[in-house]
Amino acid sequence: xxxxxxxxxxxxxxxxxxxxxxxxxxxxxxxxxxxxxxxxxxxxxxxxxxxxxxxxxxxxxxxxxxxxxxxxxxxxxxxxxxxxxxxxxxxxxx
Numbered sequence: 001x002x003x004x005x006x007x008x009x010x011x012x013x014x015x016x017x018x019x020x021x022x023x024x025x026x027x028x029x030x031x032x033x034x035x036x037x038x039x040x041x042x043x044x045x046x047x048x049x050x051x052x053x054x055x056x057x058x059x060x061x062x063x064x065x066x067x068x069x070x071x072x073x074x075x076x077x078x079x080x081x082x083x084x085x086x087x088x089x090x091x092x093x094x
Contacts (some may be wrong), residue, residue, distance in 0.1 A: 001086070005018060005093045007062040014054045014073040016082050023052025026082055028074025031056045036067035046073070064090050 004010055018024045021090050029046040041064075046054035054073075069090060074083040 001088060003089045004060060004092055005091055006064045006066070007093065008060055009011075010058045010060060010071075010088065011070055012046070012058065012073065014084060014092045016052045016054070016075050016077065018077060019080075022093070023050075024077050025051060026077045029054045029075040031058075032074075033058060034070045035065045036069060037065065039061060041069070060090060062093070066090050066092055068094045 010033070014029065016024055016026050016029065025048070029048070031042070031044060031046050032040060033042040033070045036040050037081070042058045044056060049055055067090060069088050071086045072083065073090055074081055
């Protein structure tokens with residue numbers, strides 16, 4: 001699990017693979033980030049860095065909620081939806 005301080009830029013990196021483990025480019029590679037209370041903080045299309053590799057940089061605020069945030073990355077490949085869910089933690093600036 002990644003940890004960020006309030007005000008940090010979260011770097012979300014995703015690999016999209018088919019059922020054989022081959023890197024593939026999905027349509028609409030999307031990232032959705034939700035705060036600990038379940039409210040959506042950010043949603044957007046990810047930037048392609050290489051075949052099957054995508055990233056998104058999301059700036060947090062100095063007043064962002066502390067706790068465990070949920071990052072969901074998904075994309076469509078053919079008729080299948082590839083989804084990955086991860087938790088990140090926002091901590092107090094020390």
